[in-house]
Amino acid sequence: xxxxxxxxxxxxxxxxxxxxxxxxxxxxxxxxxxxxxxxxxxxxxxxxxxxxxxxxxxxxxxxxxxxxxxxxxxxxxxxxxxxxxxxxxxxxxxxxxxxxxxxxxxxxxxxxxxxxxxxxxxxxxxxxxxxxxxxxxxxxxxxxxxxxxxxxxxxxxxxxxxxxxxxxxxxxxxxxxxxxxxxxxxxxxxxxxxxxxxxxxxxxxxxxxxxxxxxx
Numbered sequence: 001x002x003x004x005x006x007x008x009x010x011x012x013x014x015x016x017x018x019x020x021x022x023x024x025x026x027x028x029x030x031x032x033x034x035x036x037x038x039x040x041x042x043x044x045x046x047x048x049x050x051x052x053x054x055x056x057x058x059x060x061x062x063x064x065x066x067x068x069x070x071x072x073x074x075x076x077x078x079x080x081x082x083x084x085x086x087x088x089x090x091x092x093x094x095x096x097x098x099x100x101x102x103x104x105x106x107x108x109x110x111x112x113x114x115x116x117x118x119x120x121x122x123x124x125x126x127x128x129x130x131x132x133x134x135x136x137x138x139x140x141x142x143x144x145x146x147x148x149x150x151x152x153x154x155x156x157x158x159x160x161x162x163x164x165x166x167x168x169x170x171x172x173x174x175x176x177x178x179x180x181x182x183x184x185x186x187x188x189x190x191x192x193x194x195x196x197x198x199x200x201x202x203x204x205x206x207x208x209x210x211x212x213x214x215x216x
Contacts, residue, residue, distance in 0.1 A: 002029025
């Protein structure tokens with residue numbers, strides 16, 4: 001019997017890479033994505049639910065499946081207000097995961113970040129740590145948390161500083177200064193492949209995946 005999955009954040013860099021992989025995965029027969037703006041030219045196996053995530057109670061009946069992938073993330077440039085930033089990163093990921101848990105999903109995947117810690121003095125790292133802890137508290141049978149460092153991939157929007165950072169990261173890696181480090185950059189397609197690797201082979205418990213685990 002085919003798998004039915006939900007993706008939150010399918011328009012983002014990693015979420016879109018994951019969507020493309022899932023579309024080509026024969027074991028996945030139904031994909032539901034929750035988006036602010038519809039994505040064009042998707043196959044029939046993809047159902048799009050357009051929402052602004054202001055009222056999760058309206059979405060619960062649409063959260064149907066076996067696996068939820070939480071890939072929502074914003075930036076300080078897009079969302080300079082820290083309260084709004086938290087509403088997006090924490091609110092949407094945990095809000096949708098809560099609905100999935102209530103609807104009987106056994107498995108959740110969460111895109112976090114290296115350095116995530118509830119004790120960090122850095123807003124971004126502290127928030128990611130709080131999201132991870134809240135996800136663990138939902139007690140899914142199978143919980144996979146991914147902690148990438150610099151993401152390598154092509155965005156539709158222009159981010160000059162991110163582009164420069166990617167080039168610098170690749171330069172240092174070329175010098176083998178970060179060859180085995182958990183801070184090694186990683187292509188979003190590699191993360192997507194890692195997320196699909198557990199499909200149908202889920203292991204009970206919480207599993208944190210860093211660079212070495214994802215490329216393995």
